[in-house]
Amino acid sequence: MKYIDGPMPSLPPVTLYQPPTRPWGTPNLSPFCSKLECYLRMAKVPHSVAISDMRRAPKGKIPFVSIGDELMGDSQWIIERLESMRDEPMDHWLTDGQRALAHVTRRMIEEGVYFVVMASRWDSEWTSTIQREAFTKVLPGPLKWAFSLIVRDVRKKLRSQGTGRHSREEVQKMGVADFTALSQLLGDNRYFLGDRPSTIDATVFAFVSGAMAFPGASPTRDYVRGQRNLREYEARMKAEYFPELTE
Numbered sequence: 001m002k003y004i005d006g007p008m009p010s011l012p013p014v015t016l017y018q019p020p021t022r023p024w025g026t027p028n029l030s031p032f033c034s035k036l037e038c039y040l041r042m043a044k045v046p047h048s049v050a051i052s053d054m055r056r057a058p059k060g061k062i063p064f065v066s067i068g069d070e071l072m073g074d075s076q077w078i079i080e081r082l083e084s085m086r087d088e089p090m091d092h093w094l095t096d097g098q099r100a101l102a103h104v105t106r107r108m109i110e111e112g113v114y115f116v117v118m119a120s121r122w123d124s125e126w127t128s129t130i131q132r133e134a135f136t137k138v139l140p141g142p143l144k145w146a147f148s149l150i151v152r153d154v155r156k157k158l159r160s161q162g163t164g165r166h167s168r169e170e171v172q173k174m175g176v177a178d179f180t181a182l183s184q185l186l187g188d189n190r191y192f193l194g195d196r197p198s199t200i201d202a203t204v205f206a207f208v209s210g211a212m213a214f215p216g217a218s219p220t221r222d223y224v225r226g227q228r229n230l231r232e233y234e235a236r237m238k239a240e241y242f243p244e245l246t247e
């Protein structure tokens with residue numbers, strides 16, 4: 001799979017490693033993979049996409065990339081590295097205040113909303129149906145038995161991070177509060193910070209899309225689906241950067 005539009009000739013070849021799946025009309029099962037792929041498309045970075053093999057992941061997580069011969073993990077470090085190689089970084093037009101807002105928004109989403117989204121997806125109600133179906137599509141045949149290990153691992157991580165210690169009601173209350181803040185900050189802006197895209201849009205889009213798309217109902221998902229501005233933002237971003245998902 002290739003996406004090339006407006007080449008950046010000074011870059012060494014870039015390959016994005018991620019699971020080969022676009023479930024439920026969202027770019028990836030993993031919102032961090034959706035974020036990075038969205039950024040690569042927004043920034044018009046020529047790249048190819050390959051299936052992730054966790055044994056090669058430099059930080060033991062997806063997504064990861066190769067830039068030339070170098071393997072690199074963590075969506076944010078990757079974006080910052082690629083931005084540093086551009087003549088004009090995507091965020092060049094932001095004021096210091098907008099940069100600060102983008103920073104706290106991204107940290108809230110990636111360190112807070114992510115775990116609410118995970119808890120909502122791995123809720124016992126959906127684990128054995130929706131999640132099993134999505135995961136067994138991407139697990140290689142011989143590893144399909146490993147789904148129960150994944151369930152155990154995700155729940156252990158949710159518990160050690162803290163979100164997994166709250167009741168479902170408490171987790172959902174946090175999720176609705178986070179997306180209320182995002183909806184209010186977005187207002188009627190075309191992109192998160194105004195009428196031009198910036199790197200924070202990759203994160204906001206990925207997590208709004210991932211939360212909205214999941215087929216299992218939850219107060220958080222239903223809140224996001226019910227907010228006109230979040231819904232329209234997700235549809236605009238998708239039409240612009242992932243048109244194949246709107247067909």
Ligand SMILES: N[C@@H](CCC(=O)N[C@@H](CS)C(=O)NCC(=O)O)C(=O)O
Binds near residue numbers: 029073075076
């Ligand atoms: N900070 C990392 C987070 C990536 C992340 O948490 N990825 C999850 C999938 S959504 C993962 O690889 N989980 C596997 C694991 O933790 O073992 C980034 O921005 O890339």
